[in-house]
Amino acid sequence: MKNSINHKIHHQIKKMFWMTAAAFTLALSACSSSASQDAVTARTLADIQSSGKVVIGVFSDKAPFGYVDASGNYQGYDVYFADRIGKDLGAAVEYVSLEPANRVEYLETAKVDIVLANFTVTEERAEAVDFASPYMKVALGVVSPDSALITDVSQLSGKTLIVAKGTTAETYFTENHPEVNLLKFDQYTETFNALLDGRGDAFSTDNTEVLAWALQNPGFTVGVPSLGGLDTIAPAVRKGNTELLNWLNEEIIALGTEEFFHQDYDETLLPVYGDAVNPDDLVVEGGIVE
Amino acid sequence: MLEIQTLRKSFDGQIVLNNISFSVQKGEVVVLVGPSGCGKSTLLRCVNGLERIDSGAIALEGRVLTCDKTKWPLIRQKIGMVFQSYDLFPHMNVMENILLGPMKAQKRSRKETEADAERLLTRVGLLDKKSAFPRQLSGGQKQRVAIARALIMKPAIMLFDEVTAALDPEMVREVLDVMLELAEEGMTMLIVTHEMQFAKAAADRIIFIDKGEIVESGAPEDFFTNPRTDRAKRFLNMFSFENRKKKGLGVK
């Protein structure tokens, strides 16, 4: 889902960070011999329960998934789930505001117990953290003007499709649909403006984004709501924190029996998406993606 | 009063002062003259410890001045010095400039010193400028304040390092007049200057230094009218002009 444009910037920040950090820690570990490997350990399930507090990292500015309301309380689809985790653990939830670029670091340094921040499962990330079962799925969507609605990818052949650089949409269309002409932009906001100006026939990015945007812009409809490979979104814990990981997996299965994530959807996403989205296109129950 | 024996000073291996020996009696005014870069100013700085000497000795009032850094502040209180550049402290007004030394170095009370300062300012003719800041003063006024600032320390000897060299010509006189008065009052002074007329008028003795050595010394009337060495003659010739027009070498 956050394969958005920020990705690129974050990537650069991260690269910059790692280059220097690598050099620095190399120097540090040279001095302190074998200190770096187990310098910090994650809190176990028992630690969390006995302390009565669970620290969960969420986004604070990504409505409607993780945001802060006018009273200063954390809200959203991820937070609804996090609240439930706290309740079932018998622990108070302490929220920590994360950025896309620092989610992995927060887990690696055990500054949070769990990350529930719209965390898309990728192979690269799975090497650094342990993902539990997914609770959401995302795909690409294509939005176009009602006057020339695109309802199937085949209709795009020879036409101009707007994408943002560095997004999954760009990669997907470059690899799978070379017959579509791509108009690429650096900034996310530019892409929507380009579509409004008629500089392209359609625009593609994460389906949640285009769906929400279409709701705000009469005359535009998401004709293709689910396209390409499905990405899943899952909670993550520090690598090797197996107890907590297992507990989360069991929790997700148990919650599936009560259709918890549909309730979550109704509470947090429905007010935004309305009828435009079929909940089953987003929600994953019991950790099972059909 | 001040005695200097076989003083030697070098910068980075280059000798700037060599085998300098002379003394200044109480109440005597000694003027050091010589070409630029001959080491006169360096000599003055050595006397109050702003430059370290390589060898030799300097004695003030019979006591040899040591190399011990911590002793210098006390010694310097007996040696007043005025520099070529206007060296008043720009962030303080005239009165504060004068009071700084006595109050902070000598721990004298403000009341007593202020009376002293006003007396000295009156003497250099600048009492009305006591609240002025240095940037509001002319060059000549600044140097007169600098003299007052040195005098308030009640020094045993005053050192003047080309104090008029950076002044506009019309301001030179007011500063030299103050110095002449001091000389008349019996202040012991060691002066470096290029003002030969002034040197003639104020000095008890002239010391001519060239290339770091004392070449000649004597009473001003002897030195200026009848120098003994060629070097002194050549130096003095630089200050006199012949009328070239009369010789028919000028413009027609």
Next chain:
Amino acid sequence: MQDMGVRVLFEGANGVRLLKGLWTALRISLLSMAFSFVLGTLLGCAMTLKNPVVKAAAKIYLEFIRIMPQLVLLFLAYFGMTKAFGIQLSGYASALIVFTMWGTAEMGDLVRGVLISIPKHQYLSGLALGLSPWRVYLHIIFPQSARRLIPLAINLSTRMIKTTSLVVLIGVVEVLKVGQQIIEANRYAAPSGALWVYGAVFLLYFIACYPISSLARLLENKWKG
């Protein structure tokens, strides 16, 4: 549409949240600046010493801090220290340390520059009056340096206040982040709120920086005599 946007600022606790965010930014930057002032003065004095070892060490420190982006330093203090040594610093403490280190380097360089800009004669005249070197610094060099330093230090302070927006990457929520949270929370309900929120954040930064620069101007005028 516009009046809908402005409402966002007064909704719930949003105004208070923005002020709290501003306070966080100010607390970090002003406290860091206070530390930097003291440490930077010492560093600046050390850099004017003739001792080659001290000089080289100060130079290396200065260059290191300057080359490293502040973001990298923040990451090193917050995550790096944990990874390497297991030391868990809070985001706030990490920010204080990093901004103090940065401020000390910048301040040290400013102090050094100002100290060497004071003519040598000032120092010599002070000594010639019989003042001890320490008193020469106290009464002559420092007061003059301070007058030249104030505008430069103020400039550094305002730069620091603005740079605090980076601390959000180590989990410290300051005014700009609160602004973004408010904008995002109202992304669908009041899209025009963004303009108002950014305007409010701009105003808050201005309110914070204005007294500092007025104080500087006041001091400058006072010292002009």
